[in-house]
Amino acid sequence: MSLFDILAILGKVAFVLAVVLGSVPLIVWFERRGSAWIQGRVGPNRVGPFGLFQPFVDVVKFATKENFVPRDSSKVYYHLAPALAVVAPLAAFAVIPFGSQIIVMGQAIQLQITQLDIGILAILAFAGLEIYPVMLAGWSSNNKYGVFGALRGSSQMMSYEIAFGLSLASMLLVYGTFDLNEMVRYQQNTFFGFLPKWGILLNPLSFLIFLIAIFVETNRLPFDLPEGDSELVAGYHIEYGATKFMMFFFAEYVAMIMASSVLVTLFLGGYATLPGVGLLIHTLGISLDLTSDNQQNLLALGQVTSFIFKVALIMIFYVWVRWTLPRFRFDQLMNLGWKILFPLSLINLMFVASFLAWIGG
Amino acid sequence: MIEALTLAVVILSIMMILAKNPINSAFCLVILMICLGGIYAAIGAHFVAALQIIVYAGAVMVLVVFSIMLMNLNETRSSIDLRSPSVLLAVGATVVLLAILTISFFEWQTATLKPVSGPYTLEAIKQLGGNVFALSAMMFAKGYIQFELIGLLLPVAVAGALVLAKRKVD
Numbered sequence: 001m002s003l004f005d006i007l008a009i010l011g012k013v014a015f016v017l018a019v020v021l022g023s024v025p026l027i028v029w030f031e032r033r034g035s036a037w038i039q040g041r042v043g044p045n046r047v048g049p050f051g052l053f054q055p056f057v058d059v060v061k062f063a064t065k066e067n068f069v070p071r072d073s074s075k076v077y078y079h080l081a082p083a084l085a086v087v088a089p090l091a092a093f094a095v096i097p098f099g100s101q102i103i104v105m106g107q108a109i110q111l112q113i114t115q116l117d118i119g120i121l122a123i124l125a126f127a128g129l130e131i132y133p134v135m136l137a138g139w140s141s142n143n144k145y146g147v148f149g150a151l152r153g154s155s156q157m158m159s160y161e162i163a164f165g166l167s168l169a170s171m172l173l174v175y176g177t178f179d180l181n182e183m184v185r186y187q188q189n190t191f192f193g194f195l196p197k198w199g200i201l202l203n204p205l206s207f208l209i210f211l212i213a214i215f216v217e218t219n220r221l222p223f224d225l226p227e228g229d230s231e232l233v234a235g236y237h238i239e240y241g242a243t244k245f246m247m248f249f250f251a252e253y254v255a256m257i258m259a260s261s262v263l264v265t266l267f268l269g270g271y272a273t274l275p276g277v278g279l280l281i282h283t284l285g286i287s288l289d290l291t292s293d294n295q296q297n298l299l300a301l302g303q304v305t306s307f308i309f310k311v312a313l314i315m316i317f318y319v320w321v322r323w324t325l326p327r328f329r330f331d332q333l334m335n336l337g338w339k340i341l342f343p344l345s346l347i348n349l350m351f352v353a354s355f356l357a358w359i360g361g
Numbered sequence: 362m363i364e365a366l367t368l369a370v371v372i373l374s375i376m377m378i379l380a381k382n383p384i385n386s387a388f389c390l391v392i393l394m395i396c397l398g399g400i401y402a403a404i405g406a407h408f409v410a411a412l413q414i415i416v417y418a419g420a421v422m423v424l425v426v427f428s429i430m431l432m433n434l435n436e437t438r439s440s441i442d443l444r445s446p447s448v449l450l451a452v453g454a455t456v457v458l459l460a461i462l463t464i465s466f467f468e469w470q471t472a473t474l475k476p477v478s479g480p481y482t483l484e485a486i487k488q489l490g491g492n493v494f495a496l497s498a499m500m501f502a503k504g505y506i507q508f509e510l511i512g513l514l515l516p517v518a519v520a521g522a523l524v525l526a527k528r529k530v531d
Contacts, residue, residue: 117491118493121411121415124411125419128414128420129419147430150430
């Protein structure tokens with residue numbers, strides 16, 4: 001491995017980390033302002049323009065709070081849980097492609113931290129580990145509300161992993177590959193020459209099931225029963241304060257960004273440029289008289305921007321849903337998971353498989 | 362890389378057996394499963410590595426930890442009676458195992474190991490288009506009857522679990 005390759009990988013890791021971690025304060029700000037707007041309030045508007053610096057002040061507030069540890073807690077697991085909560089979703093970003101490739105000094109750099117032929121399975125592996133911080137945090141802090149939150153969290157995550165996996169399996173049948181890059185390449189084709197061949201148009205039911213499942217997996221309203229504040233005070237992270245609570249808070253948003261990136265890659269064309277952007281880049285490339293390398297770089301810029309734009313749309317949807325729908329009851333949640341989504345995703349999988357066998361693809 | 366992971370697996374399995382707290386024991390097993398996945402990934406079997414983590418660390422061990430937490434098992438202070446027959450049996454079995462290991466170690470020193478080559482060498486897998494394609498061709502083209510039979514086992518297991526659970530409730 002040459003120095004160039006090592007630098008390229010380090011650069012990609014730094015870029016992904018900077019974008020993901022840097023966008024969390026922005027989303028928190030949007031969540032607070034957006035909720036205020038939906039509920040007819042003003043929201044935080046004192047710190048900086050439009051209250052944009054509020055999240056940074058919050059970080060200072062968290063960092064300067066008392067750093068307490070409950071007396072009867074299991075110390076190792078109590079400290080391990082928030083760290084694991086951040087690490088598991090962050091690690092999954094390693095296989096998500098956010099652009100085709102850029103050309104630096106005549107060498108092509110794939111815009112994906114690592115390209116594995118198992119792609120999506122690596123994401124599933126890391127997503128499976130996301131249950132542990134919830135269970136650990138609730139159990140180790142030795143609090144009844146915490147344990148209830150942990151039990152609710154782990155049971156709902158396990159239940160919805162089935163619908164999640166089955167809707168994913170139907171998309172794997174459509175694309176015929178585990179490789180996320182090839183999935184995006186497939187979605188760059190078009191129907192009848194103008195309609196993009198995105199997963200959402202190929203298999204809308206699977207998209208719907210996947211969307212509901214990621215709301216449950218990330219513990220967001222209307223499925224935030226593990227931390228339901230009116231019943232469990234704060235659920236599994238009730239005994240966490242100061243920076244340790246901030247890590248859970250951070251982890252929730254990192255997991256949301258991760259889930260949205262997977263959703264975008266599978267169903268919304270991934271880094272495929274938005275309709276019109278491709279034409280814009282093409283005319284721009286010709287009018288500026290760029291070399292073919294620079295044209296590719298410009299295209300990659302358009303792709304990365306399109307990807308971030310799509311993920312941002314899903315994040316806005318997350319916030320919108322959170323402040324619109326009330327919380328489900330636990331039996332309703334389980335009924336929805338086991339009696340509606342599970343059979344529906346199974347039927348969808350059977351239908352997709354037989355349809356593909358019928359058209360012989 | 363493999364050496365470090367193998368050492369970790371050995372140490373973790375010893376810790377798992379010796380841990381007094383069942384939660385510690387379970388978490389040693391979780392990390393052990395992830396290390397095993399790491400070993401598979403290090404020898405280039407990414408597919409098996411991912412399955413190892415998804416199935417064992419992500420599903421099986423979650424259920425184990427879940428049930429330990431639900432039953433609220435605490436540290437067990439077992440007093441071992443050195444004169445009980447089970448201890449004697451265990452000591453005897455350990456001596457026999459160690460003897461076998463020592464003998465096989467010296468045998469291995471003298472004998473030359475011949476690699477057994479199956480049809481799936483690294484080149485053959487690459488020609489088939491990767492681990493996933495090789496495995497799926499094997500599973501769905503050559504051994505589809507066996508695959509379906511194993512699939513039949515799952516409903517049987519579910520029905521069995523239901524029967525067992527229902528008897529307790531009635």
